[in-house]
Amino acid sequence: MVLLFYIGSLGRSSRFNASHLVSFRVNTMKSSRVFLVSGLVVVALIYMMTLGGNKGESIGTLHLYCAANMRKSVEELAKKYFEKYKVTIEADYDGSGSLLGKLQAEARSAREEKRGDLYLAADDSYIFKAREKGLVAESLPVAYMRPVIAVQKGNPKGISKVEDLLAEGLKVAVCNPDQAAVGRSARRVLQESGHWDRLEKKVTVMKPKVTDLANDVKLGTVDAAIVWDSTVAMYPELQAIRDPLLGKERVNVTLGVVSSSRSPSSALRFARFLASEDEGLPVFRENGFETPGGDPWEEIPELVVWSGGVNRLAIEESVKEFREREGVEVVTIFGGCGALTAQMKTVWDTPRFPDVYFACDRVYMDNVNDWYLSSEDVSETDMVILAPKDNPRRIRGLEDLGADGMRLGVADPAKSALGRLTVRLLKKAGLYEKVYSKVETRAGTADFLVNQIVVSEGxxxxxxxxxxxxxxxxxxxxxxxKIDHPEARAEQPIAISRISTRSRLARRFIDKILSPVSQERFENMGFRWQAGGKEGSE
Incomplete structure (x- = not known):
């Protein structure tokens, strides 16, 4: 009797993978104790597999540094998340600048265990700063905001524009630009218009939190304050005055995952929840925020990545690290790009279509541009001739491959970018008829050709x-x-599918592939780093 146990990524994937099956053969004539022991072993294996996934997966508390203006939305979502997953979100509400200062102080602290897991900033410029300092690893877009003038309902002072704030006898408040994003945003736009210096001298109250200003207007302590449009939406007693001068300034509310988080996978899971299209973002919209599109909420999403075989060794460690840090599944399929793009035609507009495609060469990205967003160059590698270790045929270049009796192996141009590039190279070099007549093997992948040389030794x-x-x-x-010819190279671009429902997750995956540690891996494998250029369709 054969018992099959599914002990792979239990509860993490709806896609069945035969490699996750473990088979136990039990002789029914033997003692039932054998069956019992085997069963216990399987249970133990299942237990270890479910526990051994991601660092800190079962953490019960996450600490969030949160810009004050997002408090209402975050509290609602934190409560909802706790009810679903029994994870407590402890939040520290303050101005974005003040919170960044706390993050920096924490990073300098001698304490082994850091406190922060997430940082929700009212302006992505703070996230950029945090990234530069190594404080934040990943980021997710959450919402948009614009500065407005907050007044009491009915606008008793008749304020209609920024210029009106300079009138005699008017009490005006702004946030400290060094502590809060809205103060910094107001200063930036009003310095350009020439209003800031005069307004700063007139300001009656300057505080670190935008919600403090809204309360001051509500209570009549001040007549007007520059706050976010979403702040006014939280107070039924207030009214927003929109001046086109302020309206041209839009900031991106962004959630960063702290590099030193005690449990990156737990932090990223809540981040995905908060920034999801069907769980987190509707709450922000209800509270007066504009929002971008987000991925649908999945506790453990599955990202499908198809890649040319040439990239496999360079990315496999990065894929593993991404999977573990994000706490997600990453399904990778490697092969010849001709075969991969042909397969894409059969799965287009289905859930099996790859979220990310990492091509062997630019030509095999251009062939599927209609299915992908703008591609990004990652690397390039040279084409070379491989011979047995002592090079017994004394091959020095392409022309020598046309010698009498030569037995040549190439990639199949119908299945592989390498095969197609080989044909193009030989034609450009004027050697196609002479050399291609010596071909004895056309392989689907380069790995097969390499093995032929290594194993058979000529x-x-x-x-x-x-x-x-x-x-x-x-x-x-x-x-x-080495092949001394300008056509003897291939470029490797990467892109996100137009129909991917996990485009935010896919973006973070590409960011991982474009990271400095990934660059080092590519260069160690013989690639030249090309990241930074963009090609392809929009």
């Missing part, structure tokens, strides 16, 4: 044309001959 093939990046782990076992 018994089956004299040479193959592959990418330099394919040779990273066999360079001491083969002879590598």
């Amino acid at each position: 018994k089956s093939l004299d040479a193959v044309i592959v990418y330099l990046a394919n040779t990273a782990r066999v360079r001491d076992k083969v002879a590598i001959v």
Whole structure:
């Protein structure tokens, strides 16, 4: 009797994977004790698999540094999250600048265990600063806000524009630009218009929190204050005066995941919840915020990544790190790009279509531009000739591959970018007829060709044309001959599917691939780093 137990990513994926099955054969004639022991072993395995996933997955409390203006929305979502997952969100509400200062002080602290897990800033400029200082690793867009003039309902002072705030006898309040995003935003736009210096001299009250200003207007302590439009929406006693001068300034409310979080996967899970299209963002909209689109809420989403085989060794460690830090599933499929793009046609507009495509070469991205958003260049690698270690045929370049008796292996141009590039290279070099007549093997992947040279040691093939990046782990076992021709290279772009429902998660995955640690891995494998350029369709 054979018992099959699914012990893979339990509860994490709706997609069945046969590799997750463990088979136990039990002889029914043997003692039932054998069955009992086997069953206990399986239970133990299942338990370890469910516990061993992501660092700090079962953490019960997360600490959030939160800009004061988001308090109402965050409190509502924190309560909802606790009811669903029994995770407490402890929040520290203050101005974005003050909170950044707290994060910096915490980073300098000698304490081994840091306190902060998340940082919700009213302006993404604070997140950029936090990233530069290494305080924040990932970020998720949450909402938009614009500064407005807050007055009491009915506008008793008749204020209609910024210029009116300079009138004699009017009591005006603004937030401290060094402590709160709205103060910084107001200063930025009003310095450009020439109003800031005069307004600053006239200001009666300057406070660190935007909600404090709203309360002052509500109570009549001041006549007007510059606050966020979403702040006014929280107070039925207030009215927003929109001046086009202030209206041209829009800030992006952004949630950052603290680099030193005690449990990155737990922090990112709540971040995805807060920024999700169907859970978090509706709450922000109800509270007067504009919001961008977000991913749907999934406790453990599954990201599908298709990649050319040439990229596999360079990205597999980054994929593993991303999976563990995010606490998500990442399904990777590697293969020849000709075969991959042909397969895409059969799964277009279905849930199986890849969220991210990392091409072997630019031509195989251009072929599917209609299905993907703007692509980004990541790397490039040279095409080389591989021969047995001692190079017995004394191959020095492309022309030598046309010698009598040569047995050549190439990639199949119908299935692989490498095969197509090889044909183009030989034609550009004027050697196609001479060299291609020596081809004895057309392989679907470069890895197969490399193995033919390494394993047979010249018994089956004299040479193959592959990418330099394919040779990273066999360079001491083969002879590598450089091809001196401008067409002997391939570029590797990456892009997000137009129909992906997990585009925010996919963006963070690409950010991981474009990170400095990933760059080092690519360069170690024989790639040249090209990140920064953008090509393809919008």
